[in-house]
Amino acid sequence: MNNIIASVNGPSDLASLSYPQLEQLAAEIRDLIITTCATNGGHLAPSLGVVELTIALHRVFRSPEDRIVWDVGHQAYAHKILTGRRDLFPTLRKLDGISGFPKRAESPHDVFDVGHSSTSISASVGMAVGRDLGRRKNKVVAVIGDGSMTGGIAFEGLNHAGHLNKDLVVVLNDNEMSIAENVGALSNFLSRTMTNEFVHKIKKEMESFLEGLDGFGTGALKVAKRAEESLKGIFTPGMLFEAFGFEYIGPIDGHDIHRLQETLEKVRNFDDAVLIHVLTKKGKGYPPAEKNPSLFHGIGPFDRSTGKVFKGKGGTSSYTAIFGDTLCRLAADDDAIVAITAAMPDGTGLAPFAREYPERFFDVGIAEQHGVTFAAGLAADGLKPVFAVYSSFLQRAYDQVLHDVCLQNLPVVFAIDRAGVVGNDGPTHHGVFDLSYLRQMPNMTVMAPRDENELQHMLYSALRYGTPTSLRYPRGNGIGVPLDQTFRPIPAGKGEVLRRGKDGALFAVGTMVAPALEAAQLLSGEGYDLAVVNARFIKPLDRDLLLEMAASGHIFTIEENALKGGFGTAVLELFEEAGQNQVSVTRIGYPDRFVEQGEQAELLQRYGLTTAGICDRVRTALAPQPAEN
Numbered sequence: 001m002n003n004i005i006a007s008v009n010g011p012s013d014l015a016s017l018s019y020p021q022l023e024q025l026a027a028e029i030r031d032l033i034i035t036t037c038a039t040n041g042g043h044l045a046p047s048l049g050v051v052e053l054t055i056a057l058h059r060v061f062r063s064p065e066d067r068i069v070w071d072v073g074h075q076a077y078a079h080k081i082l083t084g085r086r087d088l089f090p091t092l093r094k095l096d097g098i099s100g101f102p103k104r105a106e107s108p109h110d111v112f113d114v115g116h117s118s119t120s121i122s123a124s125v126g127m128a129v130g131r132d133l134g135r136r137k138n139k140v141v142a143v144i145g146d147g148s149m150t151g152g153i154a155f156e157g158l159n160h161a162g163h164l165n166k167d168l169v170v171v172l173n174d175n176e177m178s179i180a181e182n183v184g185a186l187s188n189f190l191s192r193t194m195t196n197e198f199v200h201k202i203k204k205e206m207e208s209f210l211e212g213l214d215g216f217g218t219g220a221l222k223v224a225k226r227a228e229e230s231l232k233g234i235f236t237p238g239m240l241f242e243a244f245g246f247e248y249i250g251p252i253d254g255h256d257i258h259r260l261q262e263t264l265e266k267v268r269n270f271d272d273a274v275l276i277h278v279l280t281k282k283g284k285g286y287p288p289a290e291k292n293p294s295l296f297h298g299i300g301p302f303d304r305s306t307g308k309v310f311k312g313k314g315g316t317s318s319y320t321a322i323f324g325d326t327l328c329r330l331a332a333d334d335d336a337i338v339a340i341t342a343a344m345p346d347g348t349g350l351a352p353f354a355r356e357y358p359e360r361f362f363d364v365g366i367a368e369q370h371g372v373t374f375a376a377g378l379a380a381d382g383l384k385p386v387f388a389v390y391s392s393f394l395q396r397a398y399d400q401v402l403h404d405v406c407l408q409n410l411p412v413v414f415a416i417d418r419a420g421v422v423g424n425d426g427p428t429h430h431g432v433f434d435l436s437y438l439r440q441m442p443n444m445t446v447m448a449p450r451d452e453n454e455l456q457h458m459l460y461s462a463l464r465y466g467t468p469t470s471l472r473y474p475r476g477n478g479i480g481v482p483l484d485q486t487f488r489p490i491p492a493g494k495g496e497v498l499r500r501g502k503d504g505a506l507f508a509v510g511t512m513v514a515p516a517l518e519a520a521q522l523l524s525g526e527g528y529d530l531a532v533v534n535a536r537f538i539k540p541l542d543r544d545l546l547l548e549m550a551a552s553g554h555i556f557t558i559e560e561n562a563l564k565g566g567f568g569t570a571v572l573e574l575f576e577e578a579g580q581n582q583v584s585v586t587r588i589g590y591p592d593r594f595v596e597q598g599e600q601a602e603l604l605q606r607y608g609l610t611t612a613g614i615c616d617r618v619r620t621a622l623a624p625q626p627a628e629n
Helices: 021-038 045-046 051-060 077-083 119-132 148-150 152-164 177-195 197-209 218-234 238-243 257-268 287-291 319-330 351-356 367-382 391-406 434-439 451-464 510-524 541-549 567-577 599-605 611-622
Strands: 069-071 140-145 170-174 248-252 273-279 337-341 362-363 384-390 413-417 445-447 469-472 496-501 504-508 529-534 538-539 554-562 585-590
Touching: 021 045, 021 051, 021 077, 021 257, 021 504, 045 287, 045 451, 051 140, 051 170, 051 238, 051 248, 069 119, 069 413, 119 140, 119 152, 119 170, 148 152, 148 197, 148 567, 152 257, 152 273, 152 351, 197 319, 238 248, 248 257, 257 273, 273 496, 287 496, 319 337, 319 351, 319 413, 319 451, 337 367, 367 391, 384 391, 391 434, 434 445, 434 469, 434 538, 434 554, 445 451, 451 469, 469 554, 504 510, 504 541, 504 611, 510 529, 510 554, 510 611, 529 541, 538 567, 541 567, 554 567, 554 611, 567 585, 585 611
Parallel strands: 069 140, 140 170, 170 273, 248 273, 337 362, 337 384, 384 413, 413 469, 445 469, 504 529, 504 554, 554 585
Antiparallel strands: 445 538, 496 529
16 A cells, blocks of 8 residues: 555645545645654644544645634644655654744744744634735634633624624534534534535525515515524534624534645635634544543653654652642641632642632633632632642733732632643743743742652642742652652742852742752862752842842842843842842843753753853853953
């Protein structure tokens, strides 16, 4: 059997393939995706579920002239393979390789950078308006998963699109809703009927005719529309989308290339807003992913033959697991503690809490803005909400944190997971801005633990401060320290001196404490005597300790955060406000750029946030200056 995938170097190569060849191509694409993800990790299950849909889209629409906008991008692997990146696909998510998400700088077929959910419809509306203002004729297609439909911005986009009634196609990739079995053949019949071009044209002409008749025509049109909506409302979920002004088509089988192509070709001739409801199976073609699509949604390297995930570094629990366990222990003694997640109960470590305290656990869906204000409402009513959320996702709710939580000084605890670089998901997922965007907010306490033991004490303390508090910790395992069995409070704004020295001080935040200690030890053998401080708090700063250490030498701030507006900037501000402008300060962190994808260790090394990198910066700053001639 000939290898079909090797002959497909771009979307135009699909036109000459027969349907049996397209089915073979789909199988070969899945094989490449599975093989690559088994080695590199990645978003396996979502991409396996949309292979046929992707082939059909590229058969019918002329990318990149026609704009295909992928929501989140979890499902865009087949799209990458079909648009000239087949040979590069083994570098997926690797340092300096191709991105795991659509990226405009990578290919003209990637028309919008994504990584966070629910943005495709809004972006597509903008492109449709731009097309019309430019008097072009290209189509615009948004592909959005049903999970992304829980995000409020998706409905804002639908509302605006329906109001404008632009020539726009929205494909709803539904891989979870139980409606598939409920509607079956009747829904397919309705969909086929509604996509028929003749029927579509007659419907439009009849509406225009009836609207032109005074009295009787208007009444007849209302009756006709009511009858149509009643029929469709009983058998399809179209009422919601048609309320937004979209013509609804579906649901249809998302793994039937012929059926998909037939539908898309007819819709291509429409000139108004249409939504196509497509049913797919997440993880299709790989039994372990079909059986456990949640596990294989975003997966690390695994054994392809068994589906068994390879373990990371062994022996220690992850920060996420320690957080989840600690919250459960605290909740056992305090009925006021409630937990919130934005569609990430497993990823944030809240699954055990959900099982143990289901009445106090709330999954708000991919709706971080709502989650924050919901937490504010809980706090205003006397509860102690803990919102567990990834650093980069909390960015989506900046205004709610500022306005609904901090302005009212409400005791919401933000447990910020995935702080710092997270690895291969790249710039859309790195959590390197939270220290900067949170510390500027009045009433907010911002802290980071040096290890997993301090994490549990910080969570215990945060629930007792009675003010807005954020606690950030990294992705991955702890460093392996013993866990205290009794919680102890940590005074807000107090750092911890771990080592004394007369030549200067390393003020380290969170994950940077361990390499700072190692650097100080190595440098001591070279004659540098450095203090090391576990800063703990980014806000409020330990003013007395900083001024004390500054009196004896150079201050180094070390943080896994952007330097702009981060911990080091806060220290500079403190010295300026204290009139200590003569203090020498070296800030170590991420520069003013978006950090690329790569393994965590690779990125830390590239940006000098390792023991060796810290040593280099100290040597440069403290090396004797050559005498002037």
